[in-house]
Amino acid sequence: MKINWGTGIAIFFSVFVLSLVYQVYRSTQYDHSLVSDQYYADDLRYQEHYDKLANAQSLEKDLQIRQPKPGETIEIAFPAQAGEAKGEIYFFCPADKSADFRLPVKPMGDGVQRVPVEGLRPGLWKVKVDWEAGGKSYYKEQDIRL
Missing domain, CATH: 2.60.40.10 (Immunoglobulins)
Structure with a gap:
């Protein structure tokens, strides 16, 4: 199967967007509390x-x-x-x-x-x-x- 340049760009951007969405999801799961509140x-x-x-x-x-x-x-x-x-x-x-x-x-x-x-x-x-x-x-x- 041969992939043309338009399909390659679409796959690249899809993978890029999915990886960004995954990183945003993971960052919301992290506890960002400070050691001291004051x-x-x-x-x-x-x-x-x-x-x-x-x-x-x-x-x-x-x-x-x-x-x-x-x-x-x-x-x-x-x-x-x-x-x-x-x-x-x-x-x-x-x-x-x-x-x-x-x-x-x-x-x-x-x-x-x-x-x-x-x-x-x-x-x-x-x-x-x-x-x-x-x-x-x-x-x-x-x-x-x-």
Whole structure:
């Protein structure tokens, strides 16, 4: 079967249009949500965040975020040098925004706050601790794997 130039052009444009329609359909199936809904306000608060990081680095003993054994509680050890701590712990799951949660900073008498991991989604989590002690603000972020 011999195809003339008119038929070839029609086949080419038909395939081209069908591939564009397919790409438009696929792009509507993709989740375009942002990591943070308030990205502009977050950007304006960057200097405060930088100061908190500098304060945290100036501590003799840094805040420790550890998980002694897989499947057990996560321990957040606040340095005794800073004094009584208050603030917020944010558990951020990059894979699922609906799994994120926040906890208030409430260390026990030994300066360690324990967070149970039962019911948490397995995978990568970012633990973000934004806390105040002794009149200064501090920030520490660490990745953990459950």
